[in-house]
Amino acid sequence: MQGTRLDTARIRAARRLIDPVFLDTPLYRCEALEPALGCSVSIKLETANPVRSFKGRGTEVVASLLAEHGRRAVVCASAGNLGQALAWSGRSRGLDVTVVASRSAPVAKLDRIRALGARLELVDGDFDRARERAADLARHDGIRLVEDSLDLETCEGAATIGLELVESTPPFDAVLIALGGGAMATGVGHVIKALAPGVEVICVQPVGAPAMTYSWRERRVITTESTDTIADGVAGRCPIPAVLDDLLLVADDAVLVREASIVAGMRMLLHHGGLVVEPSAALGVAAIQENRDRFAGRHVVTIVCGSNVDVDAYHRWVGATS
Amino acid sequence: MQGTRLDTARIRAARRLIDPVFLDTPLYRCEALEPALGCSVSIKLETANPVRSFKGRGTEVVASLLAEHGRRAVVCASAGNLGQALAWSGRSRGLDVTVVASRSAPVAKLDRIRALGARLELVDGDFDRARERAADLARHDGIRLVEDSLDLETCEGAATIGLELVESTPPFDAVLIALGGGAMATGVGHVIKALAPGVEVICVQPVGAPAMTYSWRERRVITTESTDTIADGVAGRCPIPAVLDDLLLVADDAVLVREASIVAGMRMLLHHGGLVVEPSAALGVAAIQENRDRFAGRHVVTIVCGSNVDVDAYHRWVGATS
Numbered sequence: 001m002q003g004t005r006l007d008t009a010r011i012r013a014a015r016r017l018i019d020p021v022f023l024d025t026p027l028y029r030c031e032a033l034e035p036a037l038g039c040s041v042s043i044k045l046e047t048a049n050p051v052r053s054f055k056g057r058g059t060e061v062v063a064s065l066l067a068e069h070g071r072r073a074v075v076c077a078s079a080g081n082l083g084q085a086l087a088w089s090g091r092s093r094g095l096d097v098t099v100v101a102s103r104s105a106p107v108a109k110l111d112r113i114r115a116l117g118a119r120l121e122l123v124d125g126d127f128d129r130a131r132e133r134a135a136d137l138a139r140h141d142g143i144r145l146v147e148d149s150l151d152l153e154t155c156e157g158a159a160t161i162g163l164e165l166v167e168s169t170p171p172f173d174a175v176l177i178a179l180g181g182g183a184m185a186t187g188v189g190h191v192i193k194a195l196a197p198g199v200e201v202i203c204v205q206p207v208g209a210p211a212m213t214y215s216w217r218e219r220r221v222i223t224t225e226s227t228d229t230i231a232d233g234v235a236g237r238c239p240i241p242a243v244l245d246d247l248l249l250v251a252d253d254a255v256l257v258r259e260a261s262i263v264a265g266m267r268m269l270l271h272h273g274g275l276v277v278e279p280s281a282a283l284g285v286a287a288i289q290e291n292r293d294r295f296a297g298r299h300v301v302t303i304v305c306g307s308n309v310d311v312d313a314y315h316r317w318v319g320a321t322s
Numbered sequence: 323m324q325g326t327r328l329d330t331a332r333i334r335a336a337r338r339l340i341d342p343v344f345l346d347t348p349l350y351r352c353e354a355l356e357p358a359l360g361c362s363v364s365i366k367l368e369t370a371n372p373v374r375s376f377k378g379r380g381t382e383v384v385a386s387l388l389a390e391h392g393r394r395a396v397v398c399a400s401a402g403n404l405g406q407a408l409a410w411s412g413r414s415r416g417l418d419v420t421v422v423a424s425r426s427a428p429v430a431k432l433d434r435i436r437a438l439g440a441r442l443e444l445v446d447g448d449f450d451r452a453r454e455r456a457a458d459l460a461r462h463d464g465i466r467l468v469e470d471s472l473d474l475e476t477c478e479g480a481a482t483i484g485l486e487l488v489e490s491t492p493p494f495d496a497v498l499i500a501l502g503g504g505a506m507a508t509g510v511g512h513v514i515k516a517l518a519p520g521v522e523v524i525c526v527q528p529v530g531a532p533a534m535t536y537s538w539r540e541r542r543v544i545t546t547e548s549t550d551t552i553a554d555g556v557a558g559r560c561p562i563p564a565v566l567d568d569l570l571l572v573a574d575d576a577v578l579v580r581e582a583s584i585v586a587g588m589r590m591l592l593h594h595g596g597l598v599v600e601p602s603a604a605l606g607v608a609a610i611q612e613n614r615d616r617f618a619g620r621h622v623v624t625i626v627c628g629s630n631v632d633v634d635a636y637h638r639w640v641g642a643t644s
Contacts, residue, residue: 021350026370028343032434048348048367052596112354274374274629276596307596 004246005152006190011159014057017064018160019089022049022056025161027168027301032272037288040299042172043273044161046306047281051112053233053306055085058157058183062146063089065153072096076146077134079127079180079233080109081306082154086146087118098143100134102126106232106278106310126227128238149181149243158184162191165301172199173298176284178305179203179212179254180234182243188303189250203247203254204283206262209235213254215244230317231262233280233306261286267318269304278309279317326568327474328512333481336379339386340482341411344371344378347483349490349623354594359610362621364494365595366483368628369603373434375555375628377407380479380505384468385411387475394418398468399456401449401502401555402431403628404476408468409440420465422456424448428554428600428632448549450560471503471565480506484513487623494521495620498606500627501525501534501576502556504565510625511572525569525576526605528584531557535576537566552639553584555602555628583608589640591626600631601639 015023026045033041046054059082066074073096076086083099090097097118101110102125113120123133131147138145148154165175165188175192177185189201205213208229214222221244227235247254265282268289269275284302288295337345348367355363368376381404388396395418398408405421412419419440423432424447435442445455453469460467470476487497487510497514499507511523527535530551536544543566549557569576587604590611591597606624610617 021348024346026343026348028370028372031372031437043370045370047596048350048365048370050350050353115353270598271633274369274598274631276592276598309596311593 002249004186004190004249005242006155006159006187006246008191008194011156011163011191014061014156015160015163018057018060018157022060023160024164027164030273033268033285036268036272037285037295038292039288039295039297041288042299042301044165044301044303046161046304047277051081051084051088052308053081053085054158054161054184054303055081056088057160058154059085059089061153061157062086062151063093063095066095066144067093071144073141073143074146075100075134075137075143076148077101077127077130079235080105081233081308082148083113083118084109084116084308087113087116091117098137100130100137102130106308106313108310109308112308127236149183150240154183155187157187159187159191161303162188166191166196170299172301174200174202174295174300176202176204176287176300176302178234178280178283178303179205180280181236181240182212182247184303184305186243186246186250189247193250200252201250202287203251204287205234205254205256206231206283207256207258210256211237212239212244212247213256215239216247216251216254219248230259231279231283233278255287255291257283257286257290261290263317264289270318275304276307276309276314277304278306281305281307324571326508326512326571327564328477328481328509328568330513330516333478333485333513336383336478337482337485340379340382340479344382345482346486349486352595355590355607358590358594359607360614361610361617361619363610364621364623366487366623366625368483368626369599373403373406373410374630375403375407376480376483376506376625377403378410379482380476381407381411383475383479384408384473385415385417388417388466389415393466395463395465396468397422397456397459397465398470399423399449399452401557402427403555403630404470405435405440406431406438406630409435409438413439420459422452422459424452428630428635430632431630434630449558471505471508472562476505477509479509481509481513483625484510488513488518492621494623496522496524496617496622498524498526498609498622498624500556500602500605500625501527502602503558503562504534504569506625506627508565508568508572511569515572522574523572524609525573526609527556527576527578528553528605529578529580532578533559534561534566534569535578537561538569538573538576541570552581553601553605555600577609577613579605579608579612583612585639586611592640597626598629598631598636599626600628603627603629
């Protein structure tokens, strides 16, 4: 494999910086899902931890290194999960954490960021507006800006999921990864291609937020004017060039799924898996549903990457009856 | 500690018989629950595995030993979770598994028992009727009867949860354990009292199914005529004397909680923890709610022991809005 920015040895080392509460997460066959999906499905569950998403893996690396170098403050833009995770990781290390988020982010995510002691600044507009504001703050205050997916710690933290996957038995044929900024996709993808290159790495994005998928397909950055999806965790418009370069090296495919499929995926994970998930975490199941022939008879792992939802919105999407 | 029937060395050895998919389950602080409960709460999550309950720990021990001794068939009575777990554990070891359950058990549990390849026999009446029928079948067919909570494998399998708890940091002050037949309570309680005797072991049962709690309080077996609770997993009427003897040695307390508290507990675990749980798994949170002063300022672990619910019933209990 041609080199990504990531490094497998550094990813192994990153494990030692991460609080064990985020590591060695459950990985198990969910047979109850299989009749409806037509393939073997294993779930890698990243929601059973203090911040209910995989983002703690990356923020633990970020915060460990900041504390080690005597830094006292950090700022990030977040769709909600990174901010929560950075607040959690920063708190135990005495870091002042500022999170910039869109005013339209889920209330549950914003409440948790505040509850974890971070300073929360809300901006009008979407995640990419929050990124601009976070960069302004970092410049003005002279503090570290954490840029999700661009900063290697975020990718290599997420990549520890990949280490756990490749060490698992039985082997699997494909892994479905929610694609937003690309930290998880490039991280897990790097490890898979380095250590289990026969496994297909498939990124999944909503039709309503397709910028990175379009960019991957065209092999150049393509931005979009807006996004329109319930999957708030992956709703970016402006792919980062360096992340796209990595993604081009590790992703075998990038597919888009419809909103109805995301909702159907959330419903299936509830009914057949007993799991409440946020929309981004249902992208994998949505992709299987839309591409049954492609996965028929294969063993597919889907990373259930977060469960931070506003419960009322969840009920509206998933419905109160079967 | 005066001796229970259980043995700590054998419990350590049991870990090696259990498929790792059931071991080293998530244990994490759930701070979002804490403002409402007034204490520190950690969740030990036993639902992220192929059978969505802790019962696999026990059935793995049972099935391993049966297979080792060349046995081919096994029968159990089950409220639903043991049967699923025994079906799963027996399948991979070539065992013929028969499960006897009440016709009124949750459909989701019965469907999964069948899907896992077990023979399912339904009886009119409750779990204790199923126990009688399973015993008859075992006698008639000359096959092994697995008696949950009486058979040491079921207790010592569940006890491996206790090993994981006592090895965790930070330490905790009390553990809340759903009390049904008593396998989990005596198993986890044995390990706690052997290895972390300062931790309070508190069993929790519904007011509507209080037989074991009454028995523990009176120090003699007390049966009840009927049960009336949504917590189907713990709804027994006829405590087993040997299990009560063990429980008397390891439980610091046994408390009863109201149905409304169980529902409120399920709702809190959904809204603040993002967890869908079956009623039995909400008993711990229910107990904290009913005894806030007792737990104020302490660090409490609650074992979330199962998530097998009929989704429609779950929606009825928990409601579609906050």
